[in-house]
Amino acid sequence: MHIIVCVKQVPDAKDVRLDPVTNTLAREGVDSIMNPYDRHALEEAVAIKEQQGGTVTVITMGPPQAEAVLREAIACGADDGVLISDRAFAGADTWATSYTLANAVKTLGAFDLILCGKQAIDGDTAQVGPGLAYRLQVPFATCIQKTRKVSSASIEVERMMDDGFDVLRLPLPALMTVVKDINEPRVASLKGKMKAKKAEIRKFSAADIGADPQCIGLAGSPTQVVRVFSPEARGDRKIFSGSVEEQVDQLVECLKAYL
Template identity: 70%
Template sequence: MKIVVCVKQVPDAKDVRLDPTTNTLAREGVQSIMNPYDRHALEEGVRLAAELGGTVTVLSMGPPQAQEVLREAVACGADEAVLVSDRAFAGADTWATTHTLAQAIKTIGGADLVLCGKQAIDGDTAQVGPGLAERLGFPYATCVKKVLDCADGAMRLQRLMDDGYDTLEVQLPALLTVVKEINEPRLPSLKGKMKAKKLAIKTLSAADIDADPAQIGLPGSPTQVVRVFSPQARGERTIFTGSIDEQVTQLARELKQL
């Protein structure tokens, strides 16, 4: 089985701040990490490859420094790594991103299974997984919490819902987006770190994947972020202190005055 895991390099959420002048994310001095949900997708890919037999190729679209998360993925068990990087991809929204990733997957020979994290912590749209499946023509399932089995060209899954989970079956090739409940990601091994250090990461440009110039980067993005800002606090706020009983008494007193 050929498994492709899509990962994204994102700013560490605990260090993210806004530039008050430009109203954009201030990335200088902010550590970049692998998107946390993608870690679970990677772990599931490595687990399935070991269980069912196959290889795991980790794929990312981003600037050259995104090689860091790809090497980390190899250290955690991925077999190969591919970076799709080109200035022409800058400013891509989810629509343009899915075109780029789909073209890259086709260029490297396709996949039997594509795994993605449920969403990225920087954009939080949860659109790339389903959009990529549509581009590839694959059936897909989102918010997968468990892979039950794989037989006769199909996978049985549990999909997390607000009130429990659904059990469903998808035919391969397919795309799954996973939630953190699916597994516990492993730490990089010493052997994996040595392999990652020596690995030559394949880099593909827009021309290499035969990307449509009208569907990549800013020109190919129907949506654009005009500005990012912190909402202003509205209304008066009261902070209650003391024990729980004392705070409840204070709250009841405040409510009676409304």
């Protein structure tokens, strides 16, 4: 079974600060980490590999330093890593990113399963996974909380819902995005770290994946960021107490004031 895991290098949320003047992310001196949801996607891929056999390939689109997350993934059990990097990819939104990733996946050849984190903690869009599935024309499911059964032909999973979960069976090849409840990611092993240090990371440029220059980077991105800002903290909160009925009555009274 060939499993591909898409990972992203993001700023460590513990250190995130906004520049008060420009309202953009202050990246200087901020550590970069593997997107936390992607760690769960990787763990699930490695667990499926350990059970089913096969290989796990990790891919990431990003600047040259994103190679670090690929090595981290190899230390955690992935077999190899591919860095999709080119100045032409800069400024990509989710539409251009999913195009780029799809071309990279096609370049890699046949696969059985693609795993992604539910979303990245920097952009928070949750669009790249589904977008990639659309580009590759494979079935997908999002917010997977459990893998129930895997065979060479299909995968049975639980999709987290507000009020419980759905049980889905997807024919392979397919794509799924995962939530944190799916597993506890392992700590990178000593032998894994030694292997990761020596591993050769393959590099794909825009030309290597046959990308149309109009479909990648800023040129291929219909989304334009107009302004980034921190929402103002709202101080006017109210907490109701009493029985549910009493709380609803109080809420209705409150809302009437805005009518």
